[in-house]
Amino acid sequence: xxxxxxxxxxxxxxxxxxxxxxxxxxxxxxxxxxxxxxxxxxxxxxxxxxxxxxxxxxxxxxxxxxxxxxxxxxxxxxxxxxxxxxxxxxxxxxxxxxxxxxxxxxxxxxxxxxxxxxxxxxxxxxxxxxxxxxxxxxxxxxxxxxxxxxxxxxxxxxxxxxxxxxxxxxxxxxxxxxxxxxxxxxxxxxxxxxxxxxxxxxxxxxxxxxxxxxxxxxxxxxxxxxxxxxxxxxxxxxxxxxxxxxxxxxxxxxxxxxxxxxxxxxxxxxxxxxxxxxxxxxxxxxxxxxxxxxxxxxxxxxxxxxxxxxxxxxxxxxxxxxxxxxxxx
Amino acid sequence: xxxxxxxxxxxxxxxxxxxxxxxxxxxxxxxxxxxxxxxxxxxxxxxxxxxxxxxxxxxxxxxxxxxxxxxxxxxxxxxxxxxxxxxxxxxxxxxxxxxxxxxxxxxxxxxxxxxxxxxxxxxxxxxxxxxxxxxxxxxxxxxxxxxxxxxxxxxxxxxxxxxxxxxxxxxxxxxxxxxxxxxxxxxxxxxxxxxxxxxxxxxxxxxxxxxxxxxxxxxxxxxxxxxxxxxxxxxxxxxxxxxxxxxxxxxxxxxxxxxxxxxxxxxxxxxxxxxxxxxxxxxxxxxxxxxxxxxxxxxxxxxxxxxxxxxxxxxxxxxxxxxxxxxxxxxxxxxxxxxxxxxxxxxxxxxxxxxxxxxxxxxxxxxxxxxxxxxxxxxxxxxxxxxxxxxxxxxxxxxxxxxxxxxxxxxxxxxxxxxxxxxxxxxxxxxxxxxxxxxxxxxxxxxxx
Numbered sequence: 001x002x003x004x005x006x007x008x009x010x011x012x013x014x015x016x017x018x019x020x021x022x023x024x025x026x027x028x029x030x031x032x033x034x035x036x037x038x039x040x041x042x043x044x045x046x047x048x049x050x051x052x053x054x055x056x057x058x059x060x061x062x063x064x065x066x067x068x069x070x071x072x073x074x075x076x077x078x079x080x081x082x083x084x085x086x087x088x089x090x091x092x093x094x095x096x097x098x099x100x101x102x103x104x105x106x107x108x109x110x111x112x113x114x115x116x117x118x119x120x121x122x123x124x125x126x127x128x129x130x131x132x133x134x135x136x137x138x139x140x141x142x143x144x145x146x147x148x149x150x151x152x153x154x155x156x157x158x159x160x161x162x163x164x165x166x167x168x169x170x171x172x173x174x175x176x177x178x179x180x181x182x183x184x185x186x187x188x189x190x191x192x193x194x195x196x197x198x199x200x201x202x203x204x205x206x207x208x209x210x211x212x213x214x215x216x217x218x219x220x221x222x223x224x225x226x227x228x229x230x231x232x233x234x235x236x237x238x239x240x241x242x243x244x245x246x247x248x249x250x251x252x253x254x255x256x257x258x259x260x261x262x263x264x265x266x267x268x269x270x271x272x273x274x275x276x277x278x279x280x281x282x283x284x285x286x287x288x289x290x291x292x293x294x295x296x297x298x299x300x301x302x303x304x305x306x307x308x309x310x311x312x313x314x315x316x317x318x319x320x321x322x323x324x325x326x327x328x329x
Numbered sequence: 330x331x332x333x334x335x336x337x338x339x340x341x342x343x344x345x346x347x348x349x350x351x352x353x354x355x356x357x358x359x360x361x362x363x364x365x366x367x368x369x370x371x372x373x374x375x376x377x378x379x380x381x382x383x384x385x386x387x388x389x390x391x392x393x394x395x396x397x398x399x400x401x402x403x404x405x406x407x408x409x410x411x412x413x414x415x416x417x418x419x420x421x422x423x424x425x426x427x428x429x430x431x432x433x434x435x436x437x438x439x440x441x442x443x444x445x446x447x448x449x450x451x452x453x454x455x456x457x458x459x460x461x462x463x464x465x466x467x468x469x470x471x472x473x474x475x476x477x478x479x480x481x482x483x484x485x486x487x488x489x490x491x492x493x494x495x496x497x498x499x500x501x502x503x504x505x506x507x508x509x510x511x512x513x514x515x516x517x518x519x520x521x522x523x524x525x526x527x528x529x530x531x532x533x534x535x536x537x538x539x540x541x542x543x544x545x546x547x548x549x550x551x552x553x554x555x556x557x558x559x560x561x562x563x564x565x566x567x568x569x570x571x572x573x574x575x576x577x578x579x580x581x582x583x584x585x586x587x588x589x590x591x592x593x594x595x596x597x598x599x600x601x602x603x604x605x606x607x608x609x610x611x612x613x614x615x616x617x618x619x620x621x622x623x624x625x626x627x628x629x630x631x632x633x634x635x636x637x638x639x640x641x642x643x644x645x646x647x648x649x650x651x652x653x654x655x656x657x658x659x660x661x662x663x664x665x666x667x668x669x670x671x672x673x674x675x676x677x678x679x680x681x682x683x684x685x686x687x688x689x690x691x692x693x694x695x696x697x698x699x700x701x702x703x704x705x706x707x708x709x710x711x712x713x714x715x716x717x718x719x720x721x722x723x724x725x726x727x728x729x730x731x732x733x734x735x736x737x738x739x740x741x742x743x744x745x746x747x748x749x750x751x752x753x754x755x756x757x758x759x760x761x762x763x764x765x766x767x768x769x770x771x772x773x774x775x776x777x778x
Contacts, residue, residue: 223742223751259582259749261656261689261741301751302738317753324750324757 011050015060016067019045023072033152035086035253036124038068042090043117046110054098054109061094080269081219081227081296085256090120092327127251127310132157134308135249136164143168143211146203147188149229150180151216153249155187158214162193170195171210173203175231177277177293200231207238217250220309222259222323224301224316226250227266230294236303245305252309255323260298270296431728434713437468437521459488460513467520475662475698476568476596479526482517483564486534487557489513495549502552503541510534522712525663525671525700526568533563571695574746576601579658579693580608582749587655588613590647593624593673595660597693599631606637614639615654617647619675621714621729644675651686661694666759667703668737668752670694674714674730677707680739689741692752696745699759707733 019041026037045064051057065087069080097116101109135157145168147154161168170188172195175181181197188195198206213235217226226232226248239246260266273295279285301316311322463485466472472481490506499505514531517523537559541552579601583589589612591598605612614632616639618625629641642650657679662671670676670692683690704710712731737752747758 222749257748259742317751320751320754321757324747324754324761328747328761 019064036121038086039117039121046113085219086253089253128156130310131249131308132160134313139166141166144209146171146210146213148215148235149175150184154214154216171206172197173200176200203235204238207242210244212245213239214247217248219256220250220254222320224319226299227296230297233297233299236299240303247306248304249308252311263298434711436713457489459485464520475524475526482527483560487560490553502549503538507538525698529697567697571746575744576604579744585610590615590654590657592617592659592679594628597660598658603635616641617644619644654688657683657690659692661692663698663700664694664755665703666701666756668755670735671732674733677733677735680735684739692740692743694743696747696758699755
């Protein structure tokens, strides 16, 4: 009996390793979205799985997902949250699909699970375009826009707007400690966008000239607030004080069932990053530097004007209704 | 919610259950006393009633005065049982009150087991004794708290269903009982305001009766048993397991060592704290008391019985302690569609303070108390707790209401059994539940064979 168990756990750890390798490989070779890669890995897992029961299969999917979340970096130094929310929603659709399915054999079951997964990928791919179309209505020529951090959706929407002939003046904060602003700046100037890089500490000074603030999100929480790269909260407060609109672009797979009420409610791995921040060599840093380096912060819903998602343009309070719809049906 | 001093504290060490039926013996003795006293006055009363019937429609107050007169006579002989009985009874003042800005709010009289039968909606012959008992409990403060009131109402209804006999004219139990249920529900409005939980359960039972009428061919006895089972299921799933789930959710939510502030006494919060300490975790607790109803001191007493220490402060002193508090927890009478909270008076004040100090304000509420109404101010619907004029020379009227409305922007989170939700998604939750007939899909009963 015990032998049987150990064999099973061995094969499990093998599959886990394989899944991780596959994810990393896809992440390096293709330029696809991390959520799409996650589901593609899951598809491979389902097709190659030797599990003979439905329960075994769902268990395998679940453990593999958890393993990936804990061991994988989602690119651009994002936190685990982005993968977790995708995994949760994917898991939900799988179990929902299983409830309604009446497959005769294991093969047929696998086939229908693959169909569900493929459908998910289609939704993910389409969501970017949906958000872009929603956004374009809000963009105007000669707007001054502050773009925060590095976000796929924001970049895509801005580039599409540029192609459609809308040219806006863009201000990009540097976004210390990881300086993703520079990456955004590089990609936008490549296509000829007029951009200005500013230091993080200058956000308050620039804010009164700005027409709107655009940002992505790592996760959208249940009350409509967002969790995003540190600095978002500060900017949101600035924008609120100057009464500037603060828009968030987020796909619906970023909706999570978290409900933080303050910064303290975020998990420790998000609040305290272990990574060494890079300082300029000219600075003479004292030894034994005691540094607090949070990865993300929580922006409460009252600071957010609108959320652009692939399901539509929402006020923050509408997010929880969508979440209830997703998870209760 | 619960306002008046509670005469029966739940037993020590027990997990929360809807309170067991109150001491029946005491009530029966009381009833006997009342009956003896009313016998002598019965003739007089009936005469008055006859003469009043003509005037009833034009002026309901006169009848109420009559009842009061009868009661007042009784009270002279009887020791005063309850604080609430001191409500003044002068007819002139009664009329004065009805002209002010609270004139649209109902004033609830003190009824006795005899005088209940003089309420105009009911036929004294058919009124079931379980409702008479229930009404007296509502009146004298033995049955307080919205959850407790709802459970007792359902229990009384079950008793009534068991004893209900179909009249000869009607053939179907379901058809006849719909009217009966409506009558009873209207009757309940005479004693305390009907709370949201009771309305939801009423809607649920109506739904059950619809199913009985439409889909099944059960005979009378079988229908009764089925309906009682459905009510049991409602109590079990919507009230008992819901409260357990809420306590579980809250325990995950609130970290060890947090300083919490609770207002007055709510069953959910009381049980949450006790449960939390049973798990060996510690909290610093401030209990805010409203001296008028004194519920806070009841909670402190109850916590002390469990060996949990806490600080007690008055509502007026909250502002200076608030900077030390991490979270504020309150119970609810109901949650309205626009995200507003209806709770015991003082909650809105606390919520305003919390929002100024940026302290998270959490509401504990089972989802069966969610309501489709929406309301902006506290005055358009409320319940008058006490309205006293001590003597005629007095130039002012002291008044107090039972409930108040807290707007949704002051509420950070609602802890329900369906999860943690913001105040704005009450509407979405109601929508989800309507799909499932308030509980789950109701199983359609089929007759065997």
